[in-house]
Amino acid sequence: MSAPPASASAPRPRAARPLSALEDTIAQRLVFAPVVQDWFTAAARMKRLHVDLGRLDIDLKKDPARVAAFQRAAAARSPFPLGTRFRIRGPWGAEQATLSAFDAYNGRIVATLEGAVPGDSLARVTDPLVAAAQRLPDGTPIAAAPGAAAPGADASDADASGVRCERSADPAFSARLTQLAQLVEDSLRTAEDQPIYPRLKAALKARRSVAAGCFGDARGVVIVTLYAGDYEWVRERVLLVGATSVKRATVRDLRFRAHEALHALDADGDGIDDLAARAWTPRGGGTVILKLSDGTRFERLASGFAWER
Missing domain, CATH: 2.40.30 (Elongation Factor Tu (Ef-tu); domain 3)
Structure with a gap:
């Protein structure tokens, strides 16, 4: 059985030095x-x-x-x-x-x-x-660092689109995101799909989070998670919100079941924002970067800073 091909940026093997x-x-x-x-x-x-x-x-x-x-x-x-x-x-x-x-x-x-x-x-x-x-692969030329935005400013890399993303949301749009998050939570709480065990029913909690950004036609993301126990039972809804539109999105994140949106970023330089989020699973969690693919699907690009109980 042959070994898988190495990444183009994989470092060359080095001789290991003796350790104490x-x-x-x-x-x-x-x-x-x-x-x-x-x-x-x-x-x-x-x-x-x-x-x-x-x-x-x-x-x-x-x-x-x-x-x-x-x-x-x-x-x-x-x-x-x-x-x-x-x-x-x-x-x-x-x-x-x-x-x-x-x-x-x-x-x-x-x-x-x-x-x-x-x-x-x-x-x-x-x-x-x-x-x-x-x-980056060995031998990549050093690029001059672009001008950085002041702390708190929302400016994005313009690799693909040539246009910087304005991520600050006006008060009306921020209020709309908050209102949609509350409506989604209410819908999840009143749905027939609920925990069947009394222990989980008694421990039902909700988490709402929003993030403004440049997600294609959408300008904001809403994530609402209804969960019970140690994330043993989870129902999550994700919305992409535009000026006049709302559409459902999905998250594919391997073992992590629940998410909290932190902020938008163009993680891969394609001109479309992706999402940084906290994530949870039973007895653990971490930080993930979710790439927006096909306009309605968030998929894990990277994860890190994991912890376990």
Whole structure:
């Protein structure tokens, strides 16, 4: 059986350097993303923009010696070496950055970036802030960083359309999104489709979220989730809302059952906004970037910063 073809941006194999006993112990608890993976989730953590690269299955106990050993072990064992280049796309636009160091956050292996000037600036003052990180092939020329919007401004990369997206919604449209979210929740609560077990019926909750953006003809997204227990029973409705139109959308997100819209971003530079969201499943959750496909379907482009109970 032949091996699958490697990604064009997959790094070349490197000779592994010898590790100390502590470094080797930690290295055995590092679970990185596959070497062929090109799309990652970046987010504001610890007042900086970090890229999630995998899982850390050992407690560093905030011990400086263990943290330093982790950083050396990660640098030695990561399939994404120091110097790996990423194209970062967030709600502020697009920029290129370089993997400069490894860190740990809430059980995750994360990369700090050199050159992500607008992203790091926004990460200091914006929460939540999510961006897509696309790994670039070796030899990709360094592009000049585009002018960044001021913190809080809604400007998008204009790779495909040549037109920047104005994501700020006027009060009337914002009120319409909120009203639609309430109507959808009311509809879900009064529908015949309800939990059949008393334990779940007693624990029924709803979550409403909205995001303004440039989703093709639509200018906003509404997500309403009715759930019970630890997301054992979930019913979710997603709407794409235009100036005079409302249409149903679907979400395909593997194991995650419930979502909360955070903000819009053009994650892949095609000129159509995608969606950053929090996501949940029984005993776990994470951050996802959902790409809008075929005008009515959100599909996972990247996920990261997962957690489990």
